Amino acid sequence: MSHPRHFLDIDRIPVETLRALIKRAIEVKRARKAGKPQATPLVGRTLTMVFDQPSTRTRVSFDVAMRHLGGHTMMLTGTEMQLGRGETVGDTARVLSRYIDIIMIRTLDHAMLYEMAENSSVPVINGMTKSSHPCQVMADLMTFEERKGSIAGKTIAWSGDSNNVLASWMHAAAQFGFAMRVATPPEFAPREALRAWVDKSRANIEFSNDPQWAVRGADCVITDTWVSMGDEQEAARRLNILHPYQVNAGLMALADNEAILMHCLPAHRGEEVTDEVLDGPQSAVWDEAENRLHIQKAILEWCLA
Ligand code: CP
Numbered sequence: 515m516s517h518p519r520h521f522l523d524i525d526r527i528p529v530e531t532l533r534a535l536i537k538r539a540i541e542v543k544r545a546r547k548a549g550k551p552q553a554t555p556l557v558g559r560t561l562t563m564v565f566d567q568p569s570t571r572t573r574v575s576f577d578v579a580m581r582h583l584g585g586h587t588m589m590l591t592g593t594e595m596q597l598g599r600g601e602t603v604g605d606t607a608r609v610l611s612r613y614i615d616i617i618m619i620r621t622l623d624h625a626m627l628y629e630m631a632e633n634s635s636v637p638v639i640n641g642m643t644k645s646s647h648p649c650q651v652m653a654d655l656m657t658f659e660e661r662k663g664s665i666a667g668k669t670i671a672w673s674g675d676s677n678n679v680l681a682s683w684m685h686a687a688a689q690f691g692f693a694m695r696v697a698t699p700p701e702f703a704p705r706e707a708l709r710a711w712v713d714k715s716r717a718n719i720e721f722s723n724d725p726q727w728a729v730r731g732a733d734c735v736i737t738d739t740w741v742s743m744g745d746e747q748e749a750a751r752r753l754n755i756l757h758p759y760q761v762n763a764g765l766m767a768l769a770d771n772e773a774i775l776m777h778c779l780p781a782h783r784g785e786e787v788t789d790e791v792l793d794g795p796q797s798a799v800w801d802e803a804e805n806r807l808h809i810q811k812a813i814l815e816w817c818l819a
Pocket residue numbers: 568569570571572573642650778779780
């Protein structure tokens with residue numbers, strides 16, 4: 515079998531490649547804004563997107579990215595495929611590889627993503643699992659560097675739940691050499707395996723239950739929903755426990771004066787973040803959403819190079 519270039523997790527890809535992807539995304543974005551003709555290197559190629567969970571940004575930005583690059587897209591949901599009736603992930607990957615050029619998958623099951631990649635002879639992209647969201651964090655890193663220059667040596671604060679987006683940010687901290695201060699309630703702190711990874715990676719990441727400690731003097735404050743996909747059954751308990759971790763004007767005021775706010779969206783206004791902060795001058799969330807389009811073009815080009 516050939517060895518396709520999968521895009522699965524930020525800690526698995528050399529940092530030089532990650533940097534090149536961000537550089538390329540910034541170039542592509544600038545060229546597009548300047549009205550320059552866009553290269554279409556993916557003419558005749560097809561991206562299949564498999565979604566086991568809902569999506570607005572990931573779905574639309576990958577679809578538009580592929581079309582801008584000259585390719586075609588196809589959207590499938592797990593339930594309408596034989597996958598939903600018990601066909602194995604491996605067999606699905608082998609068959610899809612015979613028709614299409616690249617697969618993007620969103621599934622809660624991280625092991626299933628890796629099983630898909632192991633059995634696919636075409637590249638597989640992680641469109642989010644319960645454990646990570648690397649395309650989102652690549653767009654976030656791009657957004658940070660566009661606004662504030664190199665992220666190396668900066669301090670990034672997280673307040674809220676320990677989830678997939680945080681895990682990919684932690685992978686990025688190890689790769690790009692920035693500090694992270696993570697505040698979560700004890701009930702929703704990073705699990706043992708992720709903490710063991712932090713120790714092994716020697717990333718500069720500290721943990722606490724105190725959001726004020728995390729945010730003080732930080733260059734960027736990040737939060738995300740308190741009820742990620744798959745957590746719906748314990749929503750009420752989560753909202754209650756996570757309430758002290760809300761990013762509001764009071765918390766944001768403790769960060770550096772020039773700090774930016776990031777949130778992958780969708781936001782739950784009035785829960786993890788207030789309207790005042792999300793719509794305020796420090797918010798970078800709309801650029802983050804836009805940058806999904808540009809970084810994913812760079813990722814698609816790299817996977818298919
Ligand atoms: N941020 C993000 O991945 O959004 P969607 O769930 O809408 O794709």
